[in-house]
Amino acid sequence: MNIVPARQAFSRSGSHACDSIFLEEVREIAADVAAKHATDVDINARFPSESIDALKRTGALSAFLSPELGGRGVSFAAIADACRELGQQCGATAMVFAMHQIQVVTLARHAAAQPFFGEYLRRLAAEQRLIASVTSEVGTGGDMGSSVASVNPTESGLSFCKQAPTVSYGGHADDLLTTVRRAPDAPAGDQVLVLTHREQHTLEQQGTWDPLGMRGTCSPGFVVSASFPAEQVVAEPFSTISPQSMVPVSHILWANLWLGIGTAAFERARSFVRAAAKRTPGTVPPAAAKLSQLMAELQLLRGEVRAGLAEYVEHFDDPDWLMTVGAALRFNNLKIASSEQVSRICQGAMAVAGIMGFKNDSPFAVGRHLRDSMSACLMIANDRIHATNAGLLLVAKDI
Amino acid sequence: MQSSIVAEIRQILSDHARLPIDIHAISDSDDLYDAGMTSHASVNVMLALEEAFDLEIPDSMLTRSVFATINNIHVALSQLRQAAAA
Numbered sequence: 001m002n003i004v005p006a007r008q009a010f011s012r013s014g015s016h017a018c019d020s021i022f023l024e025e026v027r028e029i030a031a032d033v034a035a036k037h038a039t040d041v042d043i044n045a046r047f048p049s050e051s052i053d054a055l056k057r058t059g060a061l062s063a064f065l066s067p068e069l070g071g072r073g074v075s076f077a078a079i080a081d082a083c084r085e086l087g088q089q090c091g092a093t094a095m096v097f098a099m100h101q102i103q104v105v106t107l108a109r110h111a112a113a114q115p116f117f118g119e120y121l122r123r124l125a126a127e128q129r130l131i132a133s134v135t136s137e138v139g140t141g142g143d144m145g146s147s148v149a150s151v152n153p154t155e156s157g158l159s160f161c162k163q164a165p166t167v168s169y170g171g172h173a174d175d176l177l178t179t180v181r182r183a184p185d186a187p188a189g190d191q192v193l194v195l196t197h198r199e200q201h202t203l204e205q206q207g208t209w210d211p212l213g214m215r216g217t218c219s220p221g222f223v224v225s226a227s228f229p230a231e232q233v234v235a236e237p238f239s240t241i242s243p244q245s246m247v248p249v250s251h252i253l254w255a256n257l258w259l260g261i262g263t264a265a266f267e268r269a270r271s272f273v274r275a276a277a278k279r280t281p282g283t284v285p286p287a288a289a290k291l292s293q294l295m296a297e298l299q300l301l302r303g304e305v306r307a308g309l310a311e312y313v314e315h316f317d318d319p320d321w322l323m324t325v326g327a328a329l330r331f332n333n334l335k336i337a338s339s340e341q342v343s344r345i346c347q348g349a350m351a352v353a354g355i356m357g358f359k360n361d362s363p364f365a366v367g368r369h370l371r372d373s374m375s376a377c378l379m380i381a382n383d384r385i386h387a388t389n390a391g392l393l394l395v396a397k398d399i
Numbered sequence: 400m401q402s403s404i405v406a407e408i409r410q411i412l413s414d415h416a417r418l419p420i421d422i423h424a425i426s427d428s429d430d431l432y433d434a435g436m437t438s439h440a441s442v443n444v445m446l447a448l449e450e451a452f453d454l455e456i457p458d459s460m461l462t463r464s465v466f467a468t469i470n471n472i473h474v475a476l477s478q479l480r481q482a483a484a485a
Binding site: 145146186187188189190239240320323324325326391392394395396397398 | 419432433434435436437438439442445446449455456457458459461462463464
């Protein structure tokens, strides 16, 4: 099954100019809006509405879509860069933006040829609709390729009821994109994606949301119930969509925002060292040596994140390669490596800045960065990814 | 002969594909994933095929579609056996 849609849902490669303008706007929003509210968003575990609204005003939610659909035709690489820019100022804003873009890119690549979805993407652009993802499910042990809930026929159409342990910003989304089994008698691995609007689904919150980090993503568990017409089911099976788009895009965009968090933590550590140096002119502060070590760690993360993006961009229109075991291993490794590295970098930044990094009300504070970075190893749990990789390594040849 | 290869493929699927139904109920062209084979089980099938036929399946052929039906597996194995004999 090919990725290329019948109708042009996204530009093959965004023009250099339109990418630059887009990134400049995102940078401004990150610095002027996201940064301003980041502490409050974190303290109150509240949705970063100011930054998301600013991103909407600039059409960022549909930036990846082609101008024909009302988007800005920016490249996938620019979307990844935007996640990094936002991550430098507010992890929660970046994560909401990234999670939304995963759904947009996925739909643009696999569903745009279906009349309902072509129209939906136009609406998304016109109204700057926010989509949340309902992929994880209670009872599947974190295996995204397996569903318990299924599509069920009803008198008026179709329905599903799914228990999701977490739905990022579920309560703030206009639409949900949910994985479910194709039919009541379908095996666990036979999944489809379903799009539902606010008026078509209910979200019953399960438990509270009081995590250590990424507090502004508002991601408690929900029981999601929906009724919808059959045209809202993506025709292409999730088994091909997942390796071609959802998994690599997720891992790349997350890795980019984590790189942003790590970069910001490094910059705070560097500012601390520079301030110390100015107080003792002529001597290099001891923390500067630690900063050098930290820079090496940041460089490693930067290299891996860039390489992962480049590999995906190179194979963007190569579903055969994207469906290989080698590709699966590549993008799993990107996630594992970057999630572990970002926490290391944030801890290192705190070691450089010492008490001034540890205090929340200091210009060199890196507490929020460290806490946000610690979500990375948990979403999805790296142990689960290692287990998957272990199985794949039994048959992979050319890695 | 051809049919003994298919018989061996069927035996391997029976042993490793963790299908909820008897392999005899599945035709050579039925979709194994639709019949309940998970991607995890398919990795075990790939390994067992390599062991049984003393072959290495290259990365380019480690795709979902190659293992989707008994026919597809048969075609892939034939190609590899021919390449190995050459």
